[in-house]
Amino acid sequence: MFSPRFEQLVQALRTLPSVGPKSAQRMALHLVMKNREGAFQLAHALHEAATYIQSCHVCHSLSEDEICEICASPRRDDTVLCVVESPADVMAIEQSAGFNGKYYVLGGHLSPLDGIGPEEIGIPALIQRLKQGQVQEVILATNATIEGQATAHYILEACKTLPVSMTRIAQGVPQGGELEYVDSHTLSQALHHRMQLK
Incomplete structure (x- = not known):
């Protein structure tokens, strides 16, 4: 022992x-x-x-200060807001270096069976932020799970009357991927969200 x-x-x-x-x-x-x-x-x-380390008072990501570096940065675009489920998603998007807007971290996704509703993941606070009028586009970057899709759909419905453009991150075949190795659900999503070329 x-x-x-x-x-x-x-x-x-x-x-x-x-x-x-x-x-x-x-x-x-x-x-x-x-x-x-x-x-x-x-x-x-x-x-x-x-x-x-605490939660940023603005976006709810991780920070050593009350307001994180991204929210405090004047070089970031205040008119574009990317909604994600966790700080890990912020880290992944930041590593891609393809986004210059700001974030809103939900801290999870809707899961009624687990008692996680809109209030538990801060959707009312998100809507209040959008009502301030500074944000012009919301990018819904929740996970491509059933819960993530349901959360994105709920936010979309809740923001219907707001003068904000709502977009969803693309889903489908990964860059460099071969179709024969892609699972059927991902391939279905890729076909459904296909891009207009001409």
């Missing part, structure tokens, strides 16, 4: 997504036996992140 502190470390590591008991035990053994310096660095980084 390992020490109580070791078991406590294993249980703490199990709070991470997709980490089961065996993976947590291997990580704990590695940190304690082979990489004590790394363990101290990890503990320090976790403490700093948990202490200082």
